[in-house]
Amino acid sequence: SQTIHQWPATLVQPVGSPLSLECTVEGTSNPNLYWYRQAAGRGLQLLFYSVGIGQISSEVPQNLSASRPQDRQFILSSKKLLLSDSGFYLCAWSVGQGRETQYFGPGTRLLVL
Amino acid sequence: AQSVTQPDIHITVSEGASLELRCNYSYGATPYLFWYVQSPGQGLQLLLKYFSGDTLVQGIKGFEAEFKRSQSSFNLRKPSVHWSDAAEYFCAVGEVLGTYKYIFGTGTRLKVLA
Numbered sequence: 345s346q347t348i349h350q351w352p353a354t355l356v357q358p359v360g361s362p363l364s365l366e367c368t369v370e371g372t373s374n375p376n377l378y379w380y381r382q383a384a385g386r387g388l389q390l391l392f393y394s395v396g397i398g399q400i401s402s403e404v405p406q407n408l409s410a411s412r413p414q415d416r417q418f419i420l421s422s423k424k425l426l427l428s429d430s431g432f433y434l435c436a437w438s439v440g441q442g443r444e445t446q447y448f449g450p451g452t453r454l455l456v457l
Numbered sequence: 458a459q460s461v462t463q464p465d466i467h468i469t470v471s472e473g474a475s476l477e478l479r480c481n482y483s484y485g486a487t488p489y490l491f492w493y494v495q496s497p498g499q500g501l502q503l504l505l506k507y508f509s510g511d512t513l514v515q516g517i518k519g520f521e522a523e524f525k526r527s528q529s530s531f532n533l534r535k536p537s538v539h540w541s542d543a544a545e546y547f548c549a550v551g552e553v554l555g556t557y558k559y560i561f562g563t564g565t566r567l568k569v570l571a
Binding site for chain 2: 445
């Protein structure tokens with residue numbers, strides 16, 4: 345069966361520090377991978393998605409970036425965190441072209457102080 | 458532009474009462490529709506989905522949803538709510554503009570009174 349992992353589960357970082365969040369998927373090949381941010385009362389904001397290794401689409405211009413170094417690994421990064429980067433970050437995977445179910449990871453709660 | 462609207466930010470119901478969560482979408486073609494549930498501090502879990510065919514869709518945990526094209530709605534229902542249903546519920550549209558993207562509503566937070 346397929347599983348999706350995210351780490352760390354919780355992270356507290358000072359403003360201006362770098363960020364690296366990791367997401368890995370097991371049990372499927374060539375998945376579509378997604379990064380969402382969830383802020384209180386604002387639903388899920390799609391940040392990046394990837395349909396293959398090295399292929400990244402950015403939805404929201406900001407100080408975050410994403411990379412996909414391996415088929416089932418998706419990394420969210422920042423060189424310098426802002427206070428506004430605080431939130432709950434969710435990784436998800438799917439197959440097909442958006443007609444199929446997305447499966448979500450457990451999330452990473454990021455607090456920037 | 459494609460969008461998903463969940464007009465109710467918060468809903469409170471008593472345990473055993475019926476529930477309906479509203480979802481309206483704006484989309485130029487037949488949409489692929491999903492309902493997800495999120496418990497506090499957790500990821501999202503799929504409740505049900507609609508792609509085509511029967512407009513009344515059954516999901517997990519006793520939930521169902523009805524696709525009404527004329528009203529651009531996909532409301533989620535449950536005949537008798539349990540305390541464990543307290544969570545946040547998200548409606549989503551998939552394959553936006555033929556892409557791999559999904560658009561989510563802002564969510565409805567459900568509170569269940571004992």
